[in-house]
Amino acid sequence: MSDKATLTYNNQSIDLPVITGTENESAIDIAALRSAANLVTIDPGYKNTGSCKSAITFLDGDLGILRYRGYAIEELAEKASFLEVAYLLIFGELPTADQLMKFEMDIKANSVVDEDVKKIIDAFPKAAHPMGVLASLTSALTAFNPSSVNVDSEEDMYKAIVKIMGKFPVLVAWTMRKSQGLPIDYGSKYLDYVENIIKMMFSHPNETFVVNKSVKSALNKLLILHADHEQNCSTSTVRIVGSSHAGLFASLSAGISALWGPLHGGANQAVLEMLEAIREDGGDTAKFMLKAKDKNDPFRLMGFGHRVYKNFDPRARIIKKAADEVLEELGVDDPVLDIAKSLEKEALSDAYFVDRKLYPNVDFYSGIIYRSLGIPVQMFTVMFALGRLPGWIAQWREMRQGKEPIGRPRQIYTGATIRSYVDISKR
Ligand code: SDX
16 A cells, blocks of 8 residues: 555646555545645545544444444443443543442542532523533533643543543433423432433432333443544534633533534434424325435435445444334333334335435434433433543543644635725715
8 A cells, every 4th residue: 555645736746645544544644735735625524534543433434333442332332331431432441340440439529510500500491402501511610620631641631531421411410300390319429320320310309219220221322322433523523622722621512512413413303303293294204205305305314324334324223223122121112113114114225315325323213212211302412412421532632632733724715806995985
């Protein structure tokens, strides 16, 4: 494999280095392009442009492969705990039993949120979208933890990591309880990480809380499946905001806002709303397939398609299987699951979708499980953020400790050329 590419332009040839990663992906390093040829590149949506080298997550969109630090998502989803996967993503190795116990204890020691945060939550209208509340509360954590992270100190970095890993689930649970008019629950240090999330979200003030094993297993799996996904929109946001040396909490808050969009993490809410609309419309999936293919119709089949996966999203396979299992275990009969399956079946044999390699993605079935767990539809993307937190932390840490420069893309200007000011009386 050649280690250089030659660009010929205006009768000038320049050699540009080609770098190759551990999975034999190659990229042209264009750092010298402007100085050598007075050229920049342009690639709206960065469909063909790498922003960084990273050792955290590997995807192969054609083969439907997803690995965290070299471990296959299928194995991790079946065998690991979410906190093990969080440790793996952030620190690069699966933890020993002692390392995991210390990580969990240090997180528990940081799971109390300043009572004044409740005043911020109370200031929001009950109907406020929880993603907007969560982004605000995450940014507000900076006010309660003003010291910025010294990324050159492993101890300082570790303290910031366990602080946000401890407090974020509390903000998620309090946001949900506020929207439901329920009293907040402070959780319990005697429960593990996922059990504690379930208690804070679902406990009832007049009942003794008992963890439902099926709910815990399903949530553990969903959080693992959402934990990282290389340079997606929200992770790229966390990295570029952090590249200005903005704090970790501020960078995460920006990532939450990016994830909110319906083309990204907001798709899991949009999928359920779409499936419900189809159900209320009589369940005519063929009608909605035609809408999805009609260029004049803004309707898209939410939960379908992916920038990288041009094969099945491996997470969608796992979630689809889990949806069947969880609904059976919980004795839930959700009619939209059947609608989802018939949509998938029709799309997988429809030329429009097959030609464009549009397959179900992580968001297509996840909402069906969230709903069966009793999570309100507006909280679905918040659950995505809860899973993605360790990935965002890992990527932010890699970017800052890798001393990456501030992100500042170039552009090609297409506006007005030089012109003189005209007095308002003459316009
Ligand atoms: C996530 O990047 C990640 O890794 C994200 C994520 C993660 O873990 O972080 O995996 C999570 O965001 C998953 C994606 C969730 N979003 C959705 O489900 C929304 C619906 N999907 C689409 O909006 C779209 O597929 C995207 C945004 C996901 C990908 O868009 P691209 O890569 O920019 O592709 P495109 O819009 O250029 O589409 C290519 C063609 C177009 O048709 P033509 O112009 O070629 O005729 O496919 C069509 C599109 O119109 N198309 C769809 C479609 N998705 C693409 N047509 C109908 N329904 C769809 N869902």
